[in-house]
Amino acid sequence: MTAKHRTTGFKGYSVQFSPFSDQLLAAATSANFGLVGNGRLSILNALPGTEGLAPRQQYDTQDGLFDLSWNEAHENQIATASGDGSIKLWDITLNGLPVARWHEHKREVMGIEWNYIAKSTFLSSSWDGSVKLWNPAIPQSLRTFNEHTGCVYASTWSPSQSDQFATCGEDKTIKLWSVNEPNGKSLATFGGHNDQVLSLDWNKYIPEQLVTSSVDRTIKIWDIRNPRGQVAMFGPFEFSVRRVKFSPFSPNFIATAGYDMSASVWDVRNGAVVYVHDLHKEFVFGIDWSLFHPGLMATCSWDEQVHLFQVPVVK
Template sequence: MEDVVTELETALEYQLDDKDIVQDDMGPFEEDGSLDDNVEPFLSHDDTGPSDPVGHCTDVSKDGKLLASGGHDKKIVLWYTDSLKPKTTLEEHSLLITDVRFSPSMPRLATSSFDKTVRVWDADNPRVSLRTFFGHSAPVISLDFHPIKDDLICSCDSNGEIRYWSINNGSCVRVFKSGTREAHLVRFQPRHGRYLAAAAGFIVLILDVETQAIQHLLHGHTQPIASVCWDPKGEYLASLSEDSVKVWSFISGKEGMCIHNLSCNENKFHFCVFHPSYASLLVIGCFQTLELWNMSENKTMTLSAHEEIIAGLASSTVAGLVASVSHDKMVKLWK
Protein backbone atom coordinates (compact mmCIF):
# COMPACT_ATOMS: atom_id res chain seq x y z
CA MET A 1 0.00 0.00 0.00
CA GLU A 2 2.82 2.46 0.81
CA ASP A 3 4.32 2.24 -2.69
CA VAL A 4 0.92 2.67 -4.30
CA VAL A 5 0.00 5.61 -2.06
CA THR A 6 3.29 7.38 -2.79
CA GLU A 7 2.64 7.05 -6.51
CA LEU A 8 -0.93 8.29 -6.22
CA GLU A 9 0.03 11.25 -4.09
CA THR A 10 2.69 12.44 -6.50
CA ALA A 11 0.44 11.91 -9.51
CA LEU A 12 -2.15 14.16 -7.94
CA GLU A 13 0.37 16.74 -6.81
CA TYR A 14 1.76 17.60 -10.22
CA GLN A 15 0.41 20.71 -11.90
CA LEU A 16 -0.85 20.44 -15.45
CA ASP A 17 1.93 22.14 -17.36
CA ASP A 18 3.96 21.53 -20.52
CA LYS A 19 7.06 20.74 -18.52
CA ASP A 20 5.36 18.06 -16.42
CA ILE A 21 5.06 14.76 -18.27
CA VAL A 22 3.31 11.72 -16.82
CA GLN A 23 5.20 8.48 -17.37
CA ASP A 24 3.46 6.17 -19.83
CA ASP A 25 3.94 3.13 -17.62
CA MET A 26 2.49 5.01 -14.59
CA GLY A 27 5.63 4.23 -12.61
CA PRO A 28 6.52 6.10 -9.42
CA PHE A 29 7.46 9.76 -9.66
CA GLU A 30 10.34 11.37 -7.88
CA GLU A 31 9.56 13.71 -5.02
CA ASP A 32 9.73 17.30 -6.23
CA GLY A 33 9.03 19.70 -3.41
CA SER A 34 5.91 20.46 -1.43
CA LEU A 35 2.29 20.35 -2.51
CA ASP A 36 2.22 24.13 -2.97
CA ASP A 37 5.26 23.93 -5.25
CA ASN A 38 3.69 21.32 -7.48
CA VAL A 39 0.12 22.56 -7.84
CA GLU A 40 -0.63 25.80 -9.63
CA PRO A 41 -4.02 27.23 -8.65
CA PHE A 42 -5.83 29.89 -10.62
CA LEU A 43 -8.27 32.43 -9.18
CA SER A 44 -11.67 32.76 -10.80
CA HIS A 45 -12.95 36.25 -10.07
CA ASP A 46 -11.88 39.05 -7.75
CA ASP A 47 -15.30 40.70 -7.44
CA THR A 48 -16.86 38.14 -5.13
CA GLY A 49 -16.37 37.98 -1.42
CA PRO A 50 -15.95 34.95 0.84
CA SER A 51 -19.71 34.84 1.51
CA ASP A 52 -20.39 34.62 -2.24
CA PRO A 53 -18.05 31.86 -3.37
CA VAL A 54 -17.25 31.19 -7.01
CA GLY A 55 -16.33 27.60 -6.33
CA HIS A 56 -19.48 25.51 -6.43
CA CYS A 57 -19.37 23.07 -9.37
CA THR A 58 -16.91 22.04 -12.05
CA ASP A 59 -16.37 19.65 -14.94
CA VAL A 60 -13.54 18.84 -17.34
CA SER A 61 -14.09 18.27 -21.06
CA LYS A 62 -13.54 14.68 -22.10
CA ASP A 63 -10.39 15.59 -24.04
CA GLY A 64 -9.06 17.38 -20.97
CA LYS A 65 -8.48 20.66 -22.79
CA LEU A 66 -11.18 22.75 -21.09
CA LEU A 67 -12.44 23.12 -17.56
CA ALA A 68 -15.71 24.79 -16.59
CA SER A 69 -16.46 26.23 -13.16
CA GLY A 70 -19.57 27.94 -11.85
CA GLY A 71 -20.98 29.23 -8.60
CA HIS A 72 -22.88 31.88 -6.72
CA ASP A 73 -21.81 34.75 -8.96
CA LYS A 74 -24.18 33.46 -11.71
CA LYS A 75 -21.26 33.00 -14.12
CA ILE A 76 -19.59 30.01 -15.77
CA VAL A 77 -15.91 30.38 -16.55
CA LEU A 78 -14.21 28.22 -19.20
CA TRP A 79 -10.47 27.67 -18.65
CA TYR A 80 -7.72 26.28 -20.86
CA THR A 81 -6.12 23.52 -18.83
CA ASP A 82 -2.75 23.75 -20.59
CA SER A 83 -2.17 27.45 -19.84
CA LEU A 84 -4.43 27.84 -16.78
CA LYS A 85 -5.91 30.93 -18.43
CA PRO A 86 -9.61 31.75 -18.93
CA LYS A 87 -11.13 31.19 -22.36
CA THR A 88 -14.41 33.02 -21.78
CA THR A 89 -17.15 33.77 -19.25
CA LEU A 90 -20.78 32.76 -19.78
CA GLU A 91 -23.25 35.13 -18.14
CA GLU A 92 -26.80 34.36 -19.30
CA HIS A 93 -28.13 32.78 -16.10
CA SER A 94 -29.86 35.15 -13.68
CA LEU A 95 -29.28 33.18 -10.46
CA LEU A 96 -26.54 30.96 -9.01
CA ILE A 97 -25.14 28.05 -11.02
CA THR A 98 -25.85 24.58 -9.63
CA ASP A 99 -24.22 22.22 -12.12
CA VAL A 100 -21.98 22.20 -15.22
CA ARG A 101 -21.44 19.21 -17.50
CA PHE A 102 -19.53 18.61 -20.73
CA SER A 103 -20.91 16.27 -23.37
CA PRO A 104 -18.91 13.02 -23.59
CA SER A 105 -19.08 12.99 -27.39
CA MET A 106 -19.52 16.55 -28.71
CA PRO A 107 -18.08 20.01 -27.97
CA ARG A 108 -21.10 20.92 -25.87
CA LEU A 109 -21.51 22.26 -22.35
CA ALA A 110 -24.72 22.28 -20.29
CA THR A 111 -25.43 24.42 -17.23
CA SER A 112 -28.24 24.54 -14.68
CA SER A 113 -29.29 27.25 -12.30
CA PHE A 114 -31.60 28.40 -9.54
CA ASP A 115 -33.29 30.44 -12.29
CA LYS A 116 -35.15 27.19 -13.23
CA THR A 117 -33.48 26.87 -16.63
CA VAL A 118 -31.00 24.60 -18.39
CA ARG A 119 -28.74 26.05 -21.06
CA VAL A 120 -26.65 24.26 -23.69
CA TRP A 121 -23.55 25.93 -25.14
CA ASP A 122 -21.09 25.32 -27.96
CA ALA A 123 -17.87 24.77 -25.99
CA ASP A 124 -15.74 25.80 -28.98
CA ASN A 125 -17.62 29.05 -29.62
CA PRO A 126 -19.72 29.80 -26.52
CA ARG A 127 -20.72 33.41 -27.24
CA VAL A 128 -24.42 32.72 -26.63
CA SER A 129 -26.27 29.61 -25.55
CA LEU A 130 -27.56 27.30 -28.27
CA ARG A 131 -30.60 26.21 -26.29
CA THR A 132 -32.45 27.35 -23.20
CA PHE A 133 -34.84 24.82 -21.69
CA PHE A 134 -37.83 26.10 -19.72
CA GLY A 135 -40.34 23.90 -17.92
CA HIS A 136 -39.05 23.28 -14.41
CA SER A 137 -41.20 24.92 -11.74
CA ALA A 138 -38.39 24.93 -9.18
CA PRO A 139 -34.62 25.59 -9.16
CA VAL A 140 -32.72 23.09 -11.31
CA ILE A 141 -30.17 21.30 -9.14
CA SER A 142 -28.46 18.76 -11.40
CA LEU A 143 -28.10 17.72 -15.05
CA ASP A 144 -26.21 15.33 -17.31
CA PHE A 145 -25.64 14.34 -20.95
CA HIS A 146 -26.50 10.84 -22.14
CA PRO A 147 -23.21 9.08 -23.05
CA ILE A 148 -24.46 7.62 -26.36
CA LYS A 149 -27.49 9.62 -27.47
CA ASP A 150 -25.97 12.98 -28.38
CA ASP A 151 -29.41 14.58 -28.51
CA LEU A 152 -30.49 13.61 -24.97
CA ILE A 153 -29.93 15.52 -21.74
CA CYS A 154 -31.65 15.21 -18.38
CA SER A 155 -32.13 17.61 -15.48
CA CYS A 156 -33.71 17.52 -12.04
CA ASP A 157 -35.19 20.29 -9.92
CA SER A 158 -35.57 20.76 -6.16
CA ASN A 159 -39.06 19.21 -6.27
CA GLY A 160 -37.63 15.90 -7.51
CA GLU A 161 -38.94 16.24 -11.06
CA ILE A 162 -36.58 14.80 -13.69
CA ARG A 163 -36.96 16.06 -17.24
CA TYR A 164 -35.41 14.62 -20.39
CA TRP A 165 -34.76 17.12 -23.17
CA SER A 166 -34.07 16.86 -26.90
CA ILE A 167 -31.24 19.25 -27.75
CA ASN A 168 -32.04 19.17 -31.47
CA ASN A 169 -35.75 19.86 -31.04
CA GLY A 170 -35.45 22.07 -27.99
CA SER A 171 -38.32 20.24 -26.31
CA CYS A 172 -39.04 18.12 -23.24
CA VAL A 173 -39.49 14.51 -24.34
CA ARG A 174 -40.18 12.84 -21.00
CA VAL A 175 -40.88 13.66 -17.35
CA PHE A 176 -40.26 11.42 -14.34
CA LYS A 177 -41.69 12.27 -10.93
CA SER A 178 -40.35 10.27 -8.02
CA GLY A 179 -42.92 11.62 -5.58
CA THR A 180 -40.30 12.50 -2.97
CA ARG A 181 -40.29 16.26 -3.66
CA GLU A 182 -36.57 16.30 -2.97
CA ALA A 183 -33.76 17.40 -5.26
CA HIS A 184 -32.09 14.52 -7.10
CA LEU A 185 -28.46 14.37 -8.14
CA VAL A 186 -28.61 12.77 -11.60
CA ARG A 187 -25.82 10.99 -13.48
CA PHE A 188 -26.11 8.73 -16.53
CA GLN A 189 -24.18 5.46 -16.51
CA PRO A 190 -21.06 6.09 -18.66
CA ARG A 191 -20.50 4.17 -21.91
CA HIS A 192 -23.75 2.21 -21.75
CA GLY A 193 -26.32 4.84 -20.77
CA ARG A 194 -28.70 2.11 -19.68
CA TYR A 195 -29.19 3.52 -16.20
CA LEU A 196 -29.69 6.91 -14.62
CA ALA A 197 -28.58 7.24 -11.00
CA ALA A 198 -30.81 9.69 -9.12
CA ALA A 199 -29.86 10.30 -5.49
CA ALA A 200 -32.32 11.97 -3.12
CA GLY A 201 -32.32 12.00 0.66
CA PHE A 202 -30.79 8.75 1.92
CA ILE A 203 -31.52 6.65 -1.20
CA VAL A 204 -30.16 6.27 -4.74
CA LEU A 205 -32.73 5.35 -7.38
CA ILE A 206 -31.41 3.48 -10.40
CA LEU A 207 -33.78 4.17 -13.31
CA ASP A 208 -33.96 2.34 -16.61
CA VAL A 209 -33.52 5.18 -19.09
CA GLU A 210 -35.78 3.61 -21.75
CA THR A 211 -38.68 2.52 -19.57
CA GLN A 212 -38.24 4.83 -16.54
CA ALA A 213 -38.76 1.77 -14.33
CA ILE A 214 -36.92 1.76 -11.02
CA GLN A 215 -34.41 -1.09 -11.30
CA HIS A 216 -32.72 -0.70 -7.92
CA LEU A 217 -33.16 1.21 -4.69
CA LEU A 218 -29.79 1.61 -2.97
CA HIS A 219 -30.24 1.94 0.79
CA GLY A 220 -27.71 2.33 3.58
CA HIS A 221 -26.87 6.00 4.09
CA THR A 222 -27.90 7.58 7.41
CA GLN A 223 -27.24 11.14 6.24
CA PRO A 224 -28.48 12.90 3.08
CA ILE A 225 -26.52 11.97 -0.05
CA ALA A 226 -24.48 14.92 -1.31
CA SER A 227 -22.64 13.41 -4.30
CA VAL A 228 -22.86 10.49 -6.72
CA CYS A 229 -20.42 9.46 -9.45
CA TRP A 230 -19.82 6.53 -11.80
CA ASP A 231 -16.45 5.06 -12.63
CA PRO A 232 -15.41 5.68 -16.28
CA LYS A 233 -16.52 2.21 -17.39
CA GLY A 234 -19.95 2.44 -15.79
CA GLU A 235 -19.32 -0.64 -13.67
CA TYR A 236 -19.37 1.02 -10.24
CA LEU A 237 -21.31 3.83 -8.62
CA ALA A 238 -20.15 5.79 -5.57
CA SER A 239 -22.60 7.62 -3.31
CA LEU A 240 -21.42 10.03 -0.64
CA SER A 241 -22.94 11.59 2.46
CA GLU A 242 -21.09 13.68 5.01
CA ASP A 243 -20.34 10.66 7.19
CA SER A 244 -19.77 7.84 4.68
CA VAL A 245 -19.06 6.74 1.11
CA LYS A 246 -20.51 3.61 -0.43
CA VAL A 247 -19.50 1.93 -3.69
CA TRP A 248 -22.06 -0.19 -5.54
CA SER A 249 -21.38 -2.80 -8.21
CA PHE A 250 -23.14 -2.80 -11.58
CA ILE A 251 -21.29 -5.77 -12.98
CA SER A 252 -23.59 -8.50 -14.25
CA GLY A 253 -24.63 -10.77 -11.41
CA LYS A 254 -23.76 -8.21 -8.73
CA GLU A 255 -25.96 -5.27 -9.72
CA GLY A 256 -26.93 -3.07 -6.81
CA MET A 257 -24.58 -4.73 -4.31
CA CYS A 258 -22.61 -2.50 -1.93
CA ILE A 259 -19.03 -3.76 -2.21
CA HIS A 260 -17.07 -1.02 -0.40
CA ASN A 261 -17.89 1.25 2.51
CA LEU A 262 -15.87 4.04 4.13
CA SER A 263 -16.90 5.89 7.27
CA CYS A 264 -15.82 9.43 8.03
CA ASN A 265 -13.56 9.80 11.05
CA GLU A 266 -13.20 13.56 11.52
CA ASN A 267 -13.36 15.65 8.35
CA LYS A 268 -16.83 15.54 6.79
CA PHE A 269 -17.15 14.36 3.20
CA HIS A 270 -18.53 16.74 0.54
CA PHE A 271 -17.84 15.35 -2.95
CA CYS A 272 -16.27 12.36 -4.70
CA VAL A 273 -14.96 11.27 -8.08
CA PHE A 274 -13.19 8.16 -9.34
CA HIS A 275 -9.55 8.74 -10.15
CA PRO A 276 -9.09 8.76 -13.96
CA SER A 277 -6.02 6.49 -13.95
CA TYR A 278 -6.46 4.17 -10.96
CA ALA A 279 -9.60 2.04 -11.00
CA SER A 280 -9.45 1.26 -7.28
CA LEU A 281 -8.94 4.86 -6.12
CA LEU A 282 -11.71 7.25 -5.11
CA VAL A 283 -10.89 10.94 -4.56
CA ILE A 284 -13.00 12.54 -1.82
CA GLY A 285 -13.31 16.28 -1.24
CA CYS A 286 -13.55 17.42 2.37
CA PHE A 287 -12.93 20.65 4.28
CA GLN A 288 -9.54 21.83 3.01
CA THR A 289 -8.31 18.33 2.17
CA LEU A 290 -8.56 15.55 -0.40
CA GLU A 291 -8.92 12.00 0.88
CA LEU A 292 -7.49 9.29 -1.38
CA TRP A 293 -9.28 6.03 -0.71
CA ASN A 294 -7.69 2.85 -2.04
CA MET A 295 -10.81 0.69 -2.08
CA SER A 296 -9.03 -2.58 -2.81
CA GLU A 297 -6.97 -2.24 0.40
CA ASN A 298 -9.49 -0.06 2.29
CA LYS A 299 -6.78 2.44 3.18
CA THR A 300 -6.79 6.23 2.93
CA MET A 301 -4.36 9.11 2.89
CA THR A 302 -4.93 12.85 3.22
CA LEU A 303 -3.64 15.72 1.07
CA SER A 304 -3.89 19.41 1.94
CA ALA A 305 -5.66 21.07 -0.98
CA HIS A 306 -7.73 24.20 -0.30
CA GLU A 307 -8.51 26.73 2.42
CA GLU A 308 -12.25 26.07 2.49
CA ILE A 309 -14.75 23.31 1.65
CA ILE A 310 -14.04 21.40 -1.57
CA ALA A 311 -17.43 21.72 -3.25
CA GLY A 312 -16.77 19.97 -6.55
CA LEU A 313 -14.44 17.51 -8.27
CA ALA A 314 -14.10 16.40 -11.89
CA SER A 315 -11.73 14.19 -13.85
CA SER A 316 -10.56 13.50 -17.40
CA THR A 317 -9.44 10.00 -18.33
CA VAL A 318 -7.80 11.28 -21.52
CA ALA A 319 -5.62 13.85 -19.74
CA GLY A 320 -5.39 11.88 -16.49
CA LEU A 321 -6.17 14.96 -14.42
CA VAL A 322 -8.43 15.81 -11.50
CA ALA A 323 -9.91 19.28 -10.96
CA SER A 324 -11.07 20.57 -7.58
CA VAL A 325 -13.15 23.68 -6.89
CA SER A 326 -13.62 25.22 -3.48
CA HIS A 327 -15.44 27.94 -1.59
CA ASP A 328 -12.05 29.63 -1.27
CA LYS A 329 -12.67 30.79 -4.89
CA MET A 330 -9.86 28.61 -6.21
CA VAL A 331 -9.87 25.96 -8.90
CA LYS A 332 -6.93 23.57 -8.93
CA LEU A 333 -5.67 20.94 -11.35
CA TRP A 334 -3.95 17.80 -10.10
CA LYS A 335 -1.97 15.32 -12.15
Protein backbone atom coordinates (compact mmCIF):
# COMPACT_ATOMS: atom_id res chain seq x y z
CA MET A 1 0.00 0.00 0.00
CA THR A 2 1.19 3.54 -0.81
CA ALA A 3 0.64 6.43 1.60
CA LYS A 4 0.28 9.81 -0.13
CA HIS A 5 0.59 13.45 0.91
CA ARG A 6 -0.38 16.24 -1.46
CA THR A 7 1.88 19.32 -1.62
CA THR A 8 -0.80 21.36 -3.37
CA GLY A 9 0.68 23.99 -5.67
CA PHE A 10 4.26 22.87 -5.04
CA LYS A 11 6.35 20.55 -7.24
CA GLY A 12 8.48 18.00 -5.37
CA TYR A 13 12.26 18.20 -5.84
CA SER A 14 13.81 16.35 -2.90
CA VAL A 15 12.68 14.10 -0.06
CA GLN A 16 14.73 12.74 2.83
CA PHE A 17 14.09 10.58 5.87
CA SER A 18 15.37 11.80 9.21
CA PRO A 19 18.60 10.06 10.31
CA PHE A 20 17.33 10.26 13.91
CA SER A 21 13.65 9.23 13.79
CA ASP A 22 11.89 6.39 12.01
CA GLN A 23 8.72 8.48 11.71
CA LEU A 24 9.95 11.75 10.22
CA LEU A 25 10.72 12.84 6.68
CA ALA A 26 11.03 16.18 4.91
CA ALA A 27 10.31 17.37 1.38
CA ALA A 28 11.70 20.38 -0.52
CA THR A 29 9.24 21.78 -3.06
CA SER A 30 8.80 24.71 -5.45
CA ALA A 31 5.91 26.56 -7.04
CA ASN A 32 5.79 26.98 -10.83
CA PHE A 33 8.53 24.41 -11.53
CA GLY A 34 11.00 26.48 -9.49
CA LEU A 35 11.14 29.16 -12.17
CA VAL A 36 9.33 31.86 -10.20
CA GLY A 37 7.46 32.02 -6.90
CA ASN A 38 7.70 30.47 -3.48
CA GLY A 39 9.22 27.33 -2.06
CA ARG A 40 8.06 25.16 0.81
CA LEU A 41 9.79 22.84 3.26
CA SER A 42 7.30 20.24 4.51
CA ILE A 43 7.92 18.10 7.59
CA LEU A 44 5.83 14.93 7.58
CA ASN A 45 5.09 12.21 10.09
CA ALA A 46 5.31 8.72 8.62
CA LEU A 47 2.63 7.03 10.69
CA PRO A 48 2.76 3.31 11.49
CA GLY A 49 0.65 0.75 9.69
CA THR A 50 -1.62 1.98 6.92
CA GLU A 51 -2.39 5.41 8.41
CA GLY A 52 0.01 7.08 6.01
CA LEU A 53 1.60 10.53 5.98
CA ALA A 54 0.51 13.42 8.18
CA PRO A 55 1.78 17.02 7.95
CA ARG A 56 3.65 18.18 11.04
CA GLN A 57 5.19 21.51 10.09
CA GLN A 58 5.83 23.63 7.01
CA TYR A 59 8.00 26.62 6.16
CA ASP A 60 7.46 28.87 3.15
CA THR A 61 10.30 30.67 1.38
CA GLN A 62 10.39 33.51 -1.15
CA ASP A 63 12.08 31.34 -3.79
CA GLY A 64 11.88 27.69 -4.80
CA LEU A 65 13.61 24.92 -2.85
CA PHE A 66 15.58 22.30 -4.79
CA ASP A 67 17.21 20.15 -2.11
CA LEU A 68 17.46 19.57 1.63
CA SER A 69 19.67 17.81 4.15
CA TRP A 70 19.11 16.97 7.81
CA ASN A 71 21.80 18.21 10.20
CA GLU A 72 23.70 15.06 11.18
CA ALA A 73 24.59 16.61 14.55
CA HIS A 74 21.20 18.09 15.47
CA GLU A 75 18.01 16.05 15.18
CA ASN A 76 15.71 19.06 14.72
CA GLN A 77 17.63 21.00 12.07
CA ILE A 78 17.38 20.91 8.27
CA ALA A 79 19.34 22.89 5.67
CA THR A 80 17.66 23.84 2.39
CA ALA A 81 18.99 24.83 -1.05
CA SER A 82 17.16 27.71 -2.73
CA GLY A 83 16.69 29.11 -6.20
CA ASP A 84 17.79 32.57 -5.09
CA GLY A 85 21.29 31.27 -4.29
CA SER A 86 20.74 31.12 -0.54
CA ILE A 87 21.02 28.33 2.02
CA LYS A 88 18.75 28.33 5.05
CA LEU A 89 18.89 26.34 8.29
CA TRP A 90 15.58 25.52 9.97
CA ASP A 91 14.70 24.21 13.42
CA ILE A 92 11.54 22.12 13.17
CA THR A 93 10.64 22.83 16.82
CA LEU A 94 10.29 26.54 15.97
CA ASN A 95 7.82 28.46 13.83
CA GLY A 96 8.58 31.14 11.30
CA LEU A 97 12.04 32.24 10.26
CA PRO A 98 15.17 30.13 9.70
CA VAL A 99 17.75 30.02 12.50
CA ALA A 100 20.61 30.77 10.06
CA ARG A 101 21.04 31.94 6.46
CA TRP A 102 23.96 32.10 4.03
CA HIS A 103 24.04 33.72 0.58
CA GLU A 104 27.33 33.44 -1.31
CA HIS A 105 26.27 31.51 -4.41
CA LYS A 106 25.53 33.67 -7.46
CA ARG A 107 22.86 31.37 -8.90
CA GLU A 108 20.48 28.58 -7.84
CA VAL A 109 21.70 26.12 -5.21
CA MET A 110 20.85 22.69 -6.61
CA GLY A 111 22.30 20.34 -4.01
CA ILE A 112 23.13 20.23 -0.31
CA GLU A 113 24.50 17.42 1.84
CA TRP A 114 25.66 17.11 5.44
CA ASN A 115 28.87 15.23 6.24
CA TYR A 116 28.03 11.82 7.75
CA ILE A 117 31.34 11.53 9.63
CA ALA A 118 32.61 15.08 10.30
CA LYS A 119 29.13 16.18 11.33
CA SER A 120 30.04 19.86 11.75
CA THR A 121 30.23 20.50 7.99
CA PHE A 122 28.04 20.37 4.90
CA LEU A 123 28.40 21.01 1.15
CA SER A 124 26.38 23.08 -1.31
CA SER A 125 26.51 22.83 -5.10
CA SER A 126 25.22 25.48 -7.48
CA TRP A 127 24.36 26.59 -11.00
CA ASP A 128 27.23 29.07 -10.63
CA GLY A 129 29.66 26.16 -11.09
CA SER A 130 30.99 26.15 -7.53
CA VAL A 131 30.83 23.83 -4.54
CA LYS A 132 31.14 25.37 -1.08
CA LEU A 133 32.03 23.90 2.31
CA TRP A 134 30.17 25.25 5.35
CA ASN A 135 30.07 25.03 9.12
CA PRO A 136 26.67 26.11 10.53
CA ALA A 137 28.36 28.04 13.35
CA ILE A 138 30.35 30.23 10.94
CA PRO A 139 28.78 33.02 8.83
CA GLN A 140 31.04 32.52 5.78
CA SER A 141 31.87 29.43 3.75
CA LEU A 142 35.06 27.62 4.75
CA ARG A 143 36.24 26.79 1.21
CA THR A 144 35.10 27.03 -2.40
CA PHE A 145 35.83 24.42 -5.08
CA ASN A 146 35.73 25.75 -8.64
CA GLU A 147 36.74 23.23 -11.32
CA HIS A 148 33.42 22.40 -12.97
CA THR A 149 32.71 24.43 -16.11
CA GLY A 150 28.93 24.48 -15.72
CA CYS A 151 26.18 23.79 -13.21
CA VAL A 152 27.09 21.44 -10.35
CA TYR A 153 23.99 19.34 -9.74
CA ALA A 154 25.09 17.38 -6.69
CA SER A 155 27.85 16.78 -4.19
CA THR A 156 28.03 13.77 -1.90
CA TRP A 157 30.32 12.82 0.97
CA SER A 158 32.28 9.61 1.16
CA PRO A 159 30.75 7.21 3.71
CA SER A 160 34.21 6.19 4.95
CA GLN A 161 36.55 9.20 4.51
CA SER A 162 35.47 12.34 6.38
CA ASP A 163 37.44 14.65 4.08
CA GLN A 164 36.45 13.20 0.69
CA PHE A 165 33.47 14.02 -1.51
CA ALA A 166 32.40 13.66 -5.13
CA THR A 167 30.57 16.07 -7.44
CA CYS A 168 28.83 15.88 -10.81
CA GLY A 169 27.58 18.43 -13.27
CA GLU A 170 26.64 19.96 -16.56
CA ASP A 171 30.16 19.50 -17.95
CA LYS A 172 29.59 15.69 -18.17
CA THR A 173 32.19 14.94 -15.47
CA ILE A 174 32.37 13.42 -12.01
CA LYS A 175 35.10 14.80 -9.75
CA LEU A 176 36.66 13.44 -6.56
CA TRP A 177 37.85 15.96 -3.95
CA SER A 178 39.45 16.27 -0.53
CA VAL A 179 38.75 19.25 1.71
CA ASN A 180 42.35 18.87 2.95
CA GLU A 181 43.92 19.32 -0.49
CA PRO A 182 45.90 22.56 0.02
CA ASN A 183 45.54 23.93 -3.52
CA GLY A 184 41.80 23.20 -3.75
CA LYS A 185 42.21 21.03 -6.84
CA SER A 186 40.26 17.82 -7.43
CA LEU A 187 41.94 14.46 -6.83
CA ALA A 188 40.51 12.82 -9.96
CA THR A 189 38.08 13.42 -12.82
CA PHE A 190 35.84 10.79 -14.39
CA GLY A 191 34.57 11.61 -17.88
CA GLY A 192 32.64 8.63 -19.21
CA HIS A 193 29.18 10.14 -19.68
CA ASN A 194 28.10 11.71 -22.98
CA ASP A 195 25.86 14.37 -21.45
CA GLN A 196 25.15 16.20 -18.19
CA VAL A 197 25.55 14.12 -15.00
CA LEU A 198 22.52 14.73 -12.82
CA SER A 199 23.02 12.64 -9.70
CA LEU A 200 25.50 10.46 -7.82
CA ASP A 201 25.76 8.40 -4.64
CA TRP A 202 28.31 6.26 -2.80
CA ASN A 203 27.96 2.57 -2.01
CA LYS A 204 27.99 2.46 1.80
CA TYR A 205 29.40 -1.09 1.78
CA ILE A 206 32.00 -0.65 -0.97
CA PRO A 207 33.56 2.75 -0.19
CA GLU A 208 35.42 2.92 -3.51
CA GLN A 209 32.21 2.62 -5.53
CA LEU A 210 30.03 5.42 -6.93
CA VAL A 211 26.85 5.34 -9.00
CA THR A 212 25.87 8.16 -11.38
CA SER A 213 22.97 9.03 -13.66
CA SER A 214 23.05 11.24 -16.74
CA VAL A 215 21.02 13.00 -19.40
CA ASP A 216 22.62 10.44 -21.75
CA ARG A 217 19.98 8.04 -20.27
CA THR A 218 22.49 5.72 -18.61
CA ILE A 219 23.40 4.73 -15.06
CA LYS A 220 27.08 4.01 -14.45
CA ILE A 221 28.98 2.50 -11.55
CA TRP A 222 32.56 3.64 -10.95
CA ASP A 223 35.56 2.53 -8.90
CA ILE A 224 37.28 5.72 -7.73
CA ARG A 225 40.64 3.93 -7.93
CA ASN A 226 40.24 3.73 -11.73
CA PRO A 227 39.19 7.06 -13.28
CA ARG A 228 39.65 5.67 -16.81
CA GLY A 229 36.41 3.73 -17.04
CA GLN A 230 33.20 2.62 -15.37
CA VAL A 231 32.75 -0.74 -13.66
CA ALA A 232 29.27 -1.25 -15.11
CA MET A 233 26.65 0.55 -17.19
CA PHE A 234 22.87 0.19 -17.37
CA GLY A 235 20.90 1.59 -20.30
CA PRO A 236 20.42 3.52 -22.44
CA PHE A 237 16.87 3.94 -21.21
CA GLU A 238 13.96 5.74 -22.84
CA PHE A 239 14.25 8.66 -20.39
CA SER A 240 16.91 10.17 -18.14
CA VAL A 241 17.24 9.16 -14.49
CA ARG A 242 17.09 12.23 -12.24
CA ARG A 243 18.34 10.73 -8.97
CA VAL A 244 20.14 7.58 -7.81
CA LYS A 245 20.53 6.24 -4.25
CA PHE A 246 22.33 3.14 -3.00
CA SER A 247 20.48 1.05 -0.41
CA PRO A 248 21.62 1.66 3.19
CA PHE A 249 21.05 -2.03 3.94
CA SER A 250 22.75 -3.80 1.01
CA PRO A 251 25.60 -3.17 -1.46
CA ASN A 252 23.59 -4.74 -4.28
CA PHE A 253 20.63 -2.42 -4.80
CA ILE A 254 20.09 1.13 -6.02
CA ALA A 255 16.91 3.17 -6.26
CA THR A 256 16.25 5.53 -9.16
CA ALA A 257 13.78 8.34 -9.77
CA GLY A 258 13.27 9.74 -13.21
CA TYR A 259 11.54 11.36 -16.10
CA ASP A 260 9.57 8.19 -16.87
CA MET A 261 7.35 9.15 -13.87
CA SER A 262 8.43 6.10 -11.88
CA ALA A 263 10.82 5.02 -9.15
CA SER A 264 12.65 1.72 -9.52
CA VAL A 265 14.92 -0.56 -7.52
CA TRP A 266 17.76 -2.27 -9.40
CA ASP A 267 19.98 -5.24 -8.63
CA VAL A 268 23.43 -3.98 -9.65
CA ARG A 269 24.78 -7.55 -9.93
CA ASN A 270 22.78 -8.23 -13.08
CA GLY A 271 21.17 -4.92 -14.02
CA ALA A 272 17.67 -6.26 -13.37
CA VAL A 273 14.76 -4.17 -12.12
CA VAL A 274 13.34 -5.85 -9.02
CA TYR A 275 10.64 -3.30 -8.17
CA VAL A 276 8.81 -0.43 -9.89
CA HIS A 277 6.68 2.23 -8.19
CA ASP A 278 4.59 3.78 -10.97
CA LEU A 279 1.81 5.67 -9.17
CA HIS A 280 3.16 9.17 -9.82
CA LYS A 281 1.71 11.10 -12.75
CA GLU A 282 4.64 13.44 -13.42
CA PHE A 283 8.46 13.47 -13.28
CA VAL A 284 9.84 11.93 -10.08
CA PHE A 285 12.67 14.13 -8.78
CA GLY A 286 13.26 12.90 -5.22
CA ILE A 287 13.78 9.48 -3.70
CA ASP A 288 15.15 8.17 -0.40
CA TRP A 289 15.49 4.99 1.65
CA SER A 290 14.54 4.81 5.33
CA LEU A 291 17.56 4.20 7.57
CA PHE A 292 15.40 2.33 10.07
CA HIS A 293 13.09 0.06 8.07
CA PRO A 294 14.60 -2.04 5.24
CA GLY A 295 12.74 -1.42 2.00
CA LEU A 296 10.71 1.57 3.20
CA MET A 297 11.00 4.33 0.60
CA ALA A 298 9.75 7.86 -0.07
CA THR A 299 9.43 9.75 -3.36
CA CYS A 300 8.34 13.23 -4.42
CA SER A 301 7.22 14.37 -7.84
CA TRP A 302 6.11 17.25 -10.00
CA ASP A 303 2.58 15.84 -9.58
CA GLU A 304 2.62 17.61 -6.16
CA GLN A 305 2.64 14.38 -4.16
CA VAL A 306 4.93 12.66 -1.68
CA HIS A 307 4.59 8.87 -1.61
CA LEU A 308 5.62 6.44 1.11
CA PHE A 309 5.75 2.74 0.24
CA GLN A 310 7.35 -0.56 1.17
CA VAL A 311 9.55 -2.47 -1.25
CA PRO A 312 9.74 -6.21 -0.58
CA VAL A 313 12.96 -6.81 1.37
CA VAL A 314 15.82 -7.49 -1.02
CA LYS A 315 19.05 -9.12 0.14
